[in-house]
Amino acid sequence: MPITSGTIELADLVQALIRHDIVPYLGPGALNGVVDTANGEPMPAESESLILAMNKGRPMSPRLMWEFPRAAMDVELKRGRSAVNRFLDETYGKRSWTRAALHDWIAAVAPPYVIDINRDTQLQDSYAYCPHTLIRGIARIGGTDYRFRIHAHENGRYTEIDQDDVDPNLPILFKPMGSPRPDPTYIASDADYVDYLTELMGGFGIPRFLKTYRQARQYLFLGLRMTRDTERMVLSDIIYAAAEPAGWALIPDPTDKERRFCDSKQIQIIEADIPDLLQAAGVLNEEQASVK
Numbered sequence: 001m002p003i004t005s006g007t008i009e010l011a012d013l014v015q016a017l018i019r020h021d022i023v024p025y026l027g028p029g030a031l032n033g034v035v036d037t038a039n040g041e042p043m044p045a046e047s048e049s050l051i052l053a054m055n056k057g058r059p060m061s062p063r064l065m066w067e068f069p070r071a072a073m074d075v076e077l078k079r080g081r082s083a084v085n086r087f088l089d090e091t092y093g094k095r096s097w098t099r100a101a102l103h104d105w106i107a108a109v110a111p112p113y114v115i116d117i118n119r120d121t122q123l124q125d126s127y128a129y130c131p132h133t134l135i136r137g138i139a140r141i142g143g144t145d146y147r148f149r150i151h152a153h154e155n156g157r158y159t160e161i162d163q164d165d166v167d168p169n170l171p172i173l174f175k176p177m178g179s180p181r182p183d184p185t186y187i188a189s190d191a192d193y194v195d196y197l198t199e200l201m202g203g204f205g206i207p208r209f210l211k212t213y214r215q216a217r218q219y220l221f222l223g224l225r226m227t228r229d230t231e232r233m234v235l236s237d238i239i240y241a242a243a244e245p246a247g248w249a250l251i252p253d254p255t256d257k258e259r260r261f262c263d264s265k266q267i268q269i270i271e272a273d274i275p276d277l278l279q280a281a282g283v284l285n286e287e288q289a290s291v292k
Helices: 010-018 047-054 068-079 081-093 101-109 122-126 190-201 208-213 229-238 256-264 274-280
Strands: 023-026 113-116 132-137 148-154 157-161 172-175 219-222 247-250 267-270
Touching (some): 010 219, 010 274, 047 068, 047 081, 068 081, 068 190, 101 122, 122 172, 190 229, 247 274
Parallel strands (some): 023 113, 023 219, 113 172, 132 172, 219 247, 247 267
Antiparallel strands (some): 132 148, 148 157
């Protein structure tokens, strides 16, 4: 049942998530505080940290530093697509990371549908204890009209399945930008996004059952700044046919650009962040929530 009341508090969103009335949509900020267990380095997730990690800590030109897909395209043109995929594999598939507080809470709440535009495995780890359906985006792959792969998870293993074989009663994890597990697949460079977004807009980036399931849903955008065009285009197509309002975005100090975009998509901005939500959920105390 869509939430239609005027003023929404963080406690209301917490209860809506617990009741499974709204869909979490996770951006890079969902991984704030996650560090390498061996050396304490923060996990690269948002554009700038990903670019620096991919380029051995060295900044690239200002034009490339603005958005990871641009930088990844530059690396792909110079060193090949495999160089970008190898970096993502090593970052998210081979290193050991601490857990994000948000992901631990999501594991406890267990929403039936979660969208995660990050490329790590924390969301999959949150659902490793139970059967679920994993959907990941693909790009520039021949032999199929679709731009997704689907895996069923059961007894600790993933098995690739056709969209007609999905169990509609299982939780759905949608990772449009890919992940390293069960095998690596990523949307990373500009060329990947062009191919993926073209098919997403054409209806071939989302399985049929999900097109039906997502109708009249509401979303809570967590850890996602609405400033980059590629992320905004992905969002617009993924939440197509949402309810009114489409949802809420936790954005501290939103820019005018973010306000205009959210208004155009019927997304209501709440000037707060993930630690504030977790404090409202009783996961963090006031002192912990103030460390952002």
